[in-house]
Amino acid sequence: MERLPHGYTNRTLRVGTHIEKRYEGADALVRAEREFTSLTRLHAHYPVSEVIQFYPSVPMLVLTEIIGRHGQELIDEGQGHTVLRLIGNHLAQLQVLDPSVIPGLTGVGGVIVHGDFGPQNILCSLALTHVSGVLDWELAHVGAPIEDLAWTEWIIRMHHPDAQDDLPELFAASGLSFSWSERQASMVRQCRSYVAYCERSDMKAAAAQWKRRLHATEHWTE
Numbered sequence: 001m002e003r004l005p006h007g008y009t010n011r012t013l014r015v016g017t018h019i020e021k022r023y024e025g026a027d028a029l030v031r032a033e034r035e036f037t038s039l040t041r042l043h044a045h046y047p048v049s050e051v052i053q054f055y056p057s058v059p060m061l062v063l064t065e066i067i068g069r070h071g072q073e074l075i076d077e078g079q080g081h082t083v084l085r086l087i088g089n090h091l092a093q094l095q096v097l098d099p100s101v102i103p104g105l106t107g108v109g110g111v112i113v114h115g116d117f118g119p120q121n122i123l124c125s126l127a128l129t130h131v132s133g134v135l136d137w138e139l140a141h142v143g144a145p146i147e148d149l150a151w152t153e154w155i156i157r158m159h160h161p162d163a164q165d166d167l168p169e170l171f172a173a174s175g176l177s178f179s180w181s182e183r184q185a186s187m188v189r190q191c192r193s194y195v196a197y198c199e200r201s202d203m204k205a206a207a208a209q210w211k212r213r214l215h216a217t218e219h220w221t222e
Contacts, residue, residue, distance in 0.1 A: 010023050010024050010025075014065065018052060018062050019062070019063040020060060020062055021035075021061045021063065022058060022059070023059045031139070032138065033059075034137065034140055035136070035138040036054045037104060038140045039051050039061075039063070041101055042097075042101065046090075046094060047130075047134055048135075049064050049066055049133065050063065051063060066133030068125055068126065070123060070124075071087065071121075071122035075156075075160045075163050080156075080163030081166045083124060083166075085169040086124055086130065086131050086173075087117075087118065087152055087173070088172065088173025091149060091170075092173065092176075094114065095111040095112070095145055097111075097112055099111065099112050102140065106142065107142035108143070109143040109145075110144070111143065112142065113140065113144070113147045114136075114137065114140055114148050115139025115141060115148075116139050119155060119156075120155055121134060144186075145176055146182060149174055149176050150184075151186070153167055153170065153187070154191075158216070180222035184217070184220060184222075187217050188214065191210060191213055194210045195211055195214060198210055
């Protein structure tokens with residue numbers, strides 16, 4: 001049994017050849033059910049794990065493991081150009097899917113929004129030719145095309161500032177074009193949602209950290 005890196009909100013373990021994801025914090029069952037529905041419905045359309053078993057009483061999902069290199073690790077190795085191009089390509093592929101593919105998603109908009117899109121939830125093929133898996137669908141909803149694009153940019157600016165020069169690859173591959181003010185406003189909204197979640201879950205240290213990130217995001221310039 002091995003705890004996987006890059007899992008921050010929930011407890012994710014490799015057990016044999018499978019992955020066990022236990023949901024924690026506020027709305028744990030709601031988030032688990034949303035991810036279960038997203039994975040089972042997307043499996044025929046998009047690179048996601050196959051659900052082996054869902055245990056609502058825990059709540060926990062048992063998933064197949066996807067083989068690949070983690071996006072953030074690749075960026076740290078200097079592969080930001082390639083990773084952001086692949087992410088942009090797969091964001092475009094996600095946004096052409098009809099939202100009805102995942103029944104029951106809440107929200108207002110015209111596309112499926114992953115909700116935490118970016119290199120932190122991307123596995124790339126070992127040869128770096130394609131995305132082998134998109135992870136963590138518990139925040140999926142229906143929304144606007146800018147949301148996942150802006151959040152991917154936020155991850156780069158906050159955690160991988162040396163890769164900011166590679167962001168044009170993301171924009172070009174996604175086919176999306178929004179102004180800096182629009183992208184920043186979307187980042188700010190998502191940071192505020194994380195502050196609210198942490199406060200609702202009584203996660204005081206995490207709430208304070210997200211408030212600092214929110215403050216930083218509000219003062220970024222392009």
